[in-house]
Amino acid sequence: MSQPDILEVQPAYVLDASALLAYLHLEVGGGTIGPLLSRSVISSVNWAEVLQRAISLNLGIQGRRGQLEALGLSILPFTAEDAESTALLWPSTRRGGLSLGDRACLSLAQKLGLPALTTDRGWAALGLEVEVRLIR
Numbered sequence: 001m002s003q004p005d006i007l008e009v010q011p012a013y014v015l016d017a018s019a020l021l022a023y024l025h026l027e028v029g030g031g032t033i034g035p036l037l038s039r040s041v042i043s044s045v046n047w048a049e050v051l052q053r054a055i056s057l058n059l060g061i062q063g064r065r066g067q068l069e070a071l072g073l074s075i076l077p078f079t080a081e082d083a084e085s086t087a088l089l090w091p092s093t094r095r096g097g098l099s100l101g102d103r104a105c106l107s108l109a110q111k112l113g114l115p116a117l118t119t120d121r122g123w124a125a126l127g128l129e130v131e132v133r134l135i136r
Contacts (some may be wrong), residue, residue: 009038009039009072011041011074012114013036013040013041013116013117014040014041014043014105014108014114014115014116015033015041015105015116015117016042016046016102016105016118016120017046017047017053018119019033019117019118019135020033020046020050020068021050022119024050024054027119027136028136029134029135032135033135034071037068037071037072037073038072039072040073040074041074041075041076041114042074042076043075043082043101043105043108044076044077045078045100045101045104045105046101046104046105047065048101051064078104082104082107082108082111085107086104086106086107087103088107089103089106089110089128092126092128093106093128095126096122096123096125096126097122098122098123098126102118102120102123105118106130106132109130109131110130114131115130115132115133116130116131116132118132118133118135119135119136
């Protein structure tokens with residue numbers, strides 16, 4: 001008898017790099033992320049930000065992706081379509097000073113119809129069509 005296919009859990013959240021960093025560095029609000037990892041995704045652009053921060057702190061990055069994926073986090077590739085939707089967010093977010101990484105997170109949340117989790121309070125004030133949830 002063959003084993004039944006394991007159903008993949010549908011994602012419920014899109015993480016900004018700041019949210020994942022808060023979790024990894026045990027910062028205020030980071031504790032809320034741990035239980036959500038198995039239902040969360042992050043853009044490869046934001047994953048690059050997380051790795052860059054680790055490198056800047058002289059922390060090893062080898063095995064980090066595997067550890068987080070084992071906890072259920074999915075790292076999604078940044079496609080040409082994602083680049084276009086990220087660029088289209090620039091006019092409505094430039095007054096807030098959002099970076100390319102910020103907009104990549106928001107465009108992924110918009111694409112998937114999921115809330116974006118972040119520590120960046122400025123996002124909530126932009127009045128975007130994307131649900132933004134602050135973790136602290």
